[in-house]
Amino acid sequence: MTFDEIVALLDTKASGKTSVIEGKTVISVSPENWSEISAILKNESKLNFDYLMCISAYDKGDNKVYGAAYNFYSTVNNHYLEVRVEIEDGISIPSVVELWKAADWHEREAYDMMGLKFEGHPDLKRILLSDDWEGYPLRKNYKEPDYYHGLPVPKDKSYWD
Amino acid sequence: MxxxxxxxxxxxxxxxxxxxxxxxxxxxxxxxxxxxxxxxxxxxxxxxxxxxxxxxxxxxxxxxxxxxxxxxxxxxxxDSPSIASSSANQFIGGMGAFAIFVMQVAVIFNTPWNIGSEQSRDATVGSIGKLLLTDYLLPFEIISILLLAALMGAALLSRRN
Amino acid sequence: MTSIFDSLQESLAFLNLDLFMLLSLISLLGGTVIFLVMAVNALVAVYFERKVSAFMQDRLGPMEVGILGFKGGKKFWGGIGQTLADAIKLLTKEDILPKSSDKFLMILAPFIIFSGAFLTFIGLPFAQNIVISDFNIGLFYIVAMSSVGVIGIILAGWSSNNKWSLYGAMRAAAQIISYEIPIGLSLLLVVIVSGSLHLGDIVQWQETNRWFIFHSPFAFLAFFIYFISTVAETNRTPFDIPEAESELVAGWMTEYSGFRWALFFLSEYANMLIVCIVASIVFLGGWLSPLHLINIFPESWYILDGPALGFFWVSLKAVILIFVMMWFRWTFPRLRVDQLMYVCWKVFIPFALANLFFVSLWELIF
Amino acid sequence: MEANLVDKSVIETGEMVLNMGPQHPSTHGVLRLKIHTDGEIVSQIEPVIGYLHRCFEKHCEKLSYEQIVPFTDRCDYLASMHMDHAYSIAVEKLLDIELPDRVEYIRVIIAELQRIASHLVAVGTFGLDVGAITPFTWTIRDRERVLDLFETLCGARLLYNYIWPGGVSHDLPPKFIERTLDFLDYFDPQIDELNNLLTTNKIFIERTADVGILPPEVGINFGVSGPSLRGSGVNFDLRKNEPYSIYSKFDFDVPVGKGEMGTIGDTWDRYYVRVLEMRESAKIIRQACAELPGGDVHAALPKKIRPNAGEVYGRYESARGDVGFYIMSNGKNIPMRVKMRSPAFCNLSVLSEISEGWMISDVIAILGSLDIVLGEIDR
Structure with a gap:
C-alpha cells in the first residue's frame, strides 16, 4: 500500500485521530489516541505492520516538545510507515510493548536518553547509562555534570595536562 | 623403620x-x-x-x-566458603561417646590378641576373589542387590517429576 | 620384574646405612625422579601441543625463545625454550588468593591434585624394570590413585568462592567419577583375560599370546572405550567441559595463578601421560616391540626388541596416543554436559558391561 | 511412581544468579548477562548493556555530516564499511542526489567483501563458543586476506573511513580487482574445508541443532533482522526486498534456514545461513567486478553538506541485519538528530526469550549465533 492508501484506511477506521504532517509522508498521532492507532496498525490485516524497526526520540529544541518517531514495516505487505507522537515534557506516551516486543528496549532507550515516559512499559529503566545517572543526555538543554560520584568530569584537554 | x-x-x-x-x-x-x-x-x-x-x-x-x-x-x-558446623545436645552426645569409648577400651584389653612374628604374604587378590565367589557368595550378592536398589532410588529421586 | 626401588636398595648397600636412612634416601631419590619426569613431561608436552596446534591451525607456534642461544630457526624446533620460559614465569608470578576464599583449602587443593598424579607414578612402569615400586596390584593401584585428584578439583572450585569455579568443580566431579566406571570396566577385561593385576604379568601375557587389542573384537572395542573415557577423565576436548574456556572462563582453575596454577598444569599433563602409558602397556603390548606383529623383518632387526629399548617402545606408543589426544583437541567442538553424561552412562557403560560378558564367554569357549 | 513419592519441599533447590561478564571470554565484548539458573538450566537472562556507550548520537549533534563518518566506523567495528555505507546512503537520500555508477559498483564490491570478513569472524567465534578452536584460526586467516585488500584500498585495516556521503574517499588502487578475484578463487574451497571441519561435525550438530529455536513470528515481533532472522526461514533481505544502491542489478539468492539438521530457526540454521551468505557475497562481487564501469568516484557536492530541513530513515542490510539511520535535519550543516537503529541491539533483546530452559552452554551457543557486536549495541 502506498502512503495515501494507508492514510485513507486509517481515516475510515479511526477518523480524525490521525493527521498527516504537512509536506511529509509522516502520520502524526496524539498520545491519547496512540494505543488505539497502534493496535490498528498491528492487527488490521491490510496494514499488518508486524515489524517495528525503530523508535527515535527527538527533541525539538524548544525545551518543551519532545517526540518519538516510530518506523514501521510490514514484512507481509512490504510497505512502510512513519508515525510520530509528540508530547509536551512530562506527559507519557502509551507503550506499545504489548504489540511489538521490539519496542521494549527501544522505549527504554528513549527514556534513558530523552526522558520520554512510556505508560504501561513493563520495566522502564535506564538501559545504556547506569541506573543512578541524572538527566537525559540527548536533550538539547542537557548540561554535562561537573562531578560524577565525586570524581571531576574532564571537560577539556587541559584536565589531562 | x-x-x-x-x-x-x-x-x-x-x-x-x-x-x-x-x-x-x-x-x-x-x-x-x-x-x-x-x-x-x-x-x-x-x-x-x-x-x-x-x-x-x-x-x-x-x-x-x-x-x-x-x-x-x-x-x-x-556459593559461600564458610559452612559452619554447630553441635547440639552436647551433653547427651558426650555421654554416648564416652560409653562407646569405655566399651572399646574394654574390648581392646579383653581380647586375646594373637601377636606373632612378622610374616610376608603373597598377593591377596586371588584368595579374596575365591572367597567372595564361594564362601561369601550370598552376602556378596545381597550387597549387590542393595546397591542396585540404592542406584534405582537415586535415579528416581533425581528425576524431575 | 625388579623395580627401581629394589635396585637402588641393592646398589646403595655399600653405604652401610641403617634401614631407616636407606629407605628414606631411596624414597627421596624416587620422588625426585618422579617429579623430574612430571616436570619434563609437562615442558615437552606443552611445547609439543603448541606446535601440533600451530601446525593444524596454519600458524607457526612459538618461534622466538631459545635455550642457550639455540632458537631452532624457522624449523619445527623454533622457540624451543618457550615452555621453559613460561615455567619460570609461572614460578615467579604473584600468587593471588582472593579475599573471601577459603585460604586453607585453596592452598591445599593443588597439592591434593598433584599428589594424585604423583602417587600414580610410583606404580607406573615405563619399561620392564623401570618402575619406582613394583606393586602386585599395579593396575588397581593406578586406578585407585588417579581417583584422588577429583577431591582436589572439588575443593579448588569450591574454595575459590567463585560461581564459575564451582560450576567447573561440579562438572569435573560428575564427569571424572562417571568416566572412572567405563575405564575400570575396560581394564577389568584385561584382568579377566590375563588373570593378574600386575602390569608385568599383563605384558607377559601379551608376549606369550598377542597384544591385547588384538585379543578379540571385544578387547578392540574395550581399547576405544578406555581411550575415549580417558580423554574425558583428563578433561580434554571434546570433554573439557569442566574448564570450558568459552563457558566457565577456566572452570575450577579460574582464581588460581602462579605456582599453584602451575601445579594444576603439571598434574594435567602428567595425567595425560599416565593414561597413555597405561593404555600402551595394557592394550598395546607395553614394552614389546611392534616388529613382532608382522614377522617379515630379517632376524637382525630384532635387536630392536631388547630390554633396553622397552622404554623407547612404551614412550613411542604413549606419544602416539598423546598426539591423538591433541588431534582431538584441535579438531572437535566441545560436548554439552548432559551429552557427556549420556555418552558415559547410556553408551559406554552398557557397552563395557556387554564387553565384559562377551569376553568372559570368549575365554570360556576358546 | 508419581511425584508425590518424594516430598519435593525437602529437597527443593534454589535459584542462583550468575553474573556473566562484562569480562567473560564469550560475551563478545563488554556485555553483561545476569543469568538466573537452577543448576545448569537457565530460567531467565537479563542482558545489561551500555558498558561501551560512547555517546555516538550526542556526538552527531555536534559534528557536521562529513565528520560523522569516522564515528559510524566505530559502531560496528567488524563491519565498518557497512556502517559508512548505511550512513552515506541515508545522507544521500536526505540530499536527494544521484551518484556516479562507478561509486555504486565500488561500494557494492567493498560492502560484500566486508560482509565476507564479518561473517568469517561470526562463524569462527561461533565455533570458538562451542569449543572448536581451529575453525576460528582458519577463518581469521581468510579474513586477513580481506583486510589486506582493504589496506591497499584505504590504508586502514579496521576503521576505514572510506565510504563518504557522495562517493568514496579515493578510487580503487591498481590491480585491486585482480586481487579481489584471486581472493575469491582462493576463498571458495576454504568454505568447503570449513564445512568439513565444523559445519558437518557430529558434535557440532549435536550442540547446535534444535537448540535455541527462534520462531519466525517471534523474531519479527522482536525486530530481529539479518542472518539471525533468515535462519528462522524468513526470506527478508533488504538487498532483495527494498533494493538500495544497485543490488537489483545482481543475481544472487537469499539463503534461509531450512532446518536441515533440526528445527527451522535453531542455532545451526543461523550459523549455516552465514556460511551460505559468504558464497552469495562472492557471487555478487564477481558480477560487480565484471561490470565495473569507469568514471568519477565523487558526486558533485558542495564543500559543506547542508541538506534542507526534513528527515530520512535510511535502511541498509549490514552483516548483522537491518541498520537504520534516522536523520533529522533542520537545514544547518550539522544534523539535528541522528538515531541509529542497531540490528544487534534488537537481536540481543530476543536472547532471553529463546534461551529460557536451555543450559548455560547453550546460552553461549545461542549468543554466538546471534552474532552481536557491542560497539553497535551500545553506540
Whole structure:
C-alpha cells in the first residue's frame, strides 16, 4: 500500500485521530489516541505492520516538545510507515510493548536518553547509562555534570595536562 | 623403620579424625576425613592387605568422600566458603561417646590378641576373589542387590517429576 | 620384574646405612625422579601441543625463545625454550588468593591434585624394570590413585568462592567419577583375560599370546572405550567441559595463578601421560616391540626388541596416543554436559558391561 | 511412581544468579548477562548493556555530516564499511542526489567483501563458543586476506573511513580487482574445508541443532533482522526486498534456514545461513567486478553538506541485519538528530526469550549465533 492508501484506511477506521504532517509522508498521532492507532496498525490485516524497526526520540529544541518517531514495516505487505507522537515534557506516551516486543528496549532507550515516559512499559529503566545517572543526555538543554560520584568530569584537554 | 611408619600413620588417623569432629567448618571436616581415610589405607598396607588398601582409596576417597563433600555443599548455601558446623545436645552426645569409648577400651584389653612374628604374604587378590565367589557368595550378592536398589532410588529421586 | 626401588636398595648397600636412612634416601631419590619426569613431561608436552596446534591451525607456534642461544630457526624446533620460559614465569608470578576464599583449602587443593598424579607414578612402569615400586596390584593401584585428584578439583572450585569455579568443580566431579566406571570396566577385561593385576604379568601375557587389542573384537572395542573415557577423565576436548574456556572462563582453575596454577598444569599433563602409558602397556603390548606383529623383518632387526629399548617402545606408543589426544583437541567442538553424561552412562557403560560378558564367554569357549 | 513419592519441599533447590561478564571470554565484548539458573538450566537472562556507550548520537549533534563518518566506523567495528555505507546512503537520500555508477559498483564490491570478513569472524567465534578452536584460526586467516585488500584500498585495516556521503574517499588502487578475484578463487574451497571441519561435525550438530529455536513470528515481533532472522526461514533481505544502491542489478539468492539438521530457526540454521551468505557475497562481487564501469568516484557536492530541513530513515542490510539511520535535519550543516537503529541491539533483546530452559552452554551457543557486536549495541 502506498502512503495515501494507508492514510485513507486509517481515516475510515479511526477518523480524525490521525493527521498527516504537512509536506511529509509522516502520520502524526496524539498520545491519547496512540494505543488505539497502534493496535490498528498491528492487527488490521491490510496494514499488518508486524515489524517495528525503530523508535527515535527527538527533541525539538524548544525545551518543551519532545517526540518519538516510530518506523514501521510490514514484512507481509512490504510497505512502510512513519508515525510520530509528540508530547509536551512530562506527559507519557502509551507503550506499545504489548504489540511489538521490539519496542521494549527501544522505549527504554528513549527514556534513558530523552526522558520520554512510556505508560504501561513493563520495566522502564535506564538501559545504556547506569541506573543512578541524572538527566537525559540527548536533550538539547542537557548540561554535562561537573562531578560524577565525586570524581571531576574532564571537560577539556587541559584536565589531562 | 616399620614401627615409625606405623606410628606416623596411626597419629595421622587419630589427629585427622579429631579434626573431623572438632573443626568449626564442615568442609574442613570433610577434607580432614581424606587424611583419615588415607591413613587407614596405610594401616591396611601394614596388614599386608594391599588390595583392601587400594579399595579403601578408590571407594572411600574417590567415591564416598566426594559424595560427602557434595552433600555438605548441598545442605547449605553452596556459593559461600564458610559452612559452619554447630553441635547440639552436647551433653547427651558426650555421654554416648564416652560409653562407646569405655566399651572399646574394654574390648581392646579383653581380647586375646594373637601377636606373632612378622610374616610376608603373597598377593591377596586371588584368595579374596575365591572367597567372595564361594564362601561369601550370598552376602556378596545381597550387597549387590542393595546397591542396585540404592542406584534405582537415586535415579528416581533425581528425576524431575 | 625388579623395580627401581629394589635396585637402588641393592646398589646403595655399600653405604652401610641403617634401614631407616636407606629407605628414606631411596624414597627421596624416587620422588625426585618422579617429579623430574612430571616436570619434563609437562615442558615437552606443552611445547609439543603448541606446535601440533600451530601446525593444524596454519600458524607457526612459538618461534622466538631459545635455550642457550639455540632458537631452532624457522624449523619445527623454533622457540624451543618457550615452555621453559613460561615455567619460570609461572614460578615467579604473584600468587593471588582472593579475599573471601577459603585460604586453607585453596592452598591445599593443588597439592591434593598433584599428589594424585604423583602417587600414580610410583606404580607406573615405563619399561620392564623401570618402575619406582613394583606393586602386585599395579593396575588397581593406578586406578585407585588417579581417583584422588577429583577431591582436589572439588575443593579448588569450591574454595575459590567463585560461581564459575564451582560450576567447573561440579562438572569435573560428575564427569571424572562417571568416566572412572567405563575405564575400570575396560581394564577389568584385561584382568579377566590375563588373570593378574600386575602390569608385568599383563605384558607377559601379551608376549606369550598377542597384544591385547588384538585379543578379540571385544578387547578392540574395550581399547576405544578406555581411550575415549580417558580423554574425558583428563578433561580434554571434546570433554573439557569442566574448564570450558568459552563457558566457565577456566572452570575450577579460574582464581588460581602462579605456582599453584602451575601445579594444576603439571598434574594435567602428567595425567595425560599416565593414561597413555597405561593404555600402551595394557592394550598395546607395553614394552614389546611392534616388529613382532608382522614377522617379515630379517632376524637382525630384532635387536630392536631388547630390554633396553622397552622404554623407547612404551614412550613411542604413549606419544602416539598423546598426539591423538591433541588431534582431538584441535579438531572437535566441545560436548554439552548432559551429552557427556549420556555418552558415559547410556553408551559406554552398557557397552563395557556387554564387553565384559562377551569376553568372559570368549575365554570360556576358546 | 508419581511425584508425590518424594516430598519435593525437602529437597527443593534454589535459584542462583550468575553474573556473566562484562569480562567473560564469550560475551563478545563488554556485555553483561545476569543469568538466573537452577543448576545448569537457565530460567531467565537479563542482558545489561551500555558498558561501551560512547555517546555516538550526542556526538552527531555536534559534528557536521562529513565528520560523522569516522564515528559510524566505530559502531560496528567488524563491519565498518557497512556502517559508512548505511550512513552515506541515508545522507544521500536526505540530499536527494544521484551518484556516479562507478561509486555504486565500488561500494557494492567493498560492502560484500566486508560482509565476507564479518561473517568469517561470526562463524569462527561461533565455533570458538562451542569449543572448536581451529575453525576460528582458519577463518581469521581468510579474513586477513580481506583486510589486506582493504589496506591497499584505504590504508586502514579496521576503521576505514572510506565510504563518504557522495562517493568514496579515493578510487580503487591498481590491480585491486585482480586481487579481489584471486581472493575469491582462493576463498571458495576454504568454505568447503570449513564445512568439513565444523559445519558437518557430529558434535557440532549435536550442540547446535534444535537448540535455541527462534520462531519466525517471534523474531519479527522482536525486530530481529539479518542472518539471525533468515535462519528462522524468513526470506527478508533488504538487498532483495527494498533494493538500495544497485543490488537489483545482481543475481544472487537469499539463503534461509531450512532446518536441515533440526528445527527451522535453531542455532545451526543461523550459523549455516552465514556460511551460505559468504558464497552469495562472492557471487555478487564477481558480477560487480565484471561490470565495473569507469568514471568519477565523487558526486558533485558542495564543500559543506547542508541538506534542507526534513528527515530520512535510511535502511541498509549490514552483516548483522537491518541498520537504520534516522536523520533529522533542520537545514544547518550539522544534523539535528541522528538515531541509529542497531540490528544487534534488537537481536540481543530476543536472547532471553529463546534461551529460557536451555543450559548455560547453550546460552553461549545461542549468543554466538546471534552474532552481536557491542560497539553497535551500545553506540
Amino acid at each position: 616399620a614401627e615409625y611408619l606405623f606410628l606416623f600413620m596411626a597419629a595421622l588417623v587419630i589427629a585427622s579424625a579429631f579434626w573431623v569432629v572438632f573443626s568449626p567448618n564442615l568442609i574442613h571436616s570433610a577434607v580432614s576425613l581424606l587424611f583419615t581415610l588415607f591413613g587407614t589405607a596405610g594401616l591396611y598396607v601394614f596388614l599386608y592387605a594391599d588390595f583392601i588398601a587400594a579399595t579403601q582409596i578408590v571407594i572411600y576417597v574417590g567415591g564416598i568422600l566426594v559424595l560427602i563433600i557434595f552433600g555438605v555443599m548441598l545442605t547449605s548455601k553452596i
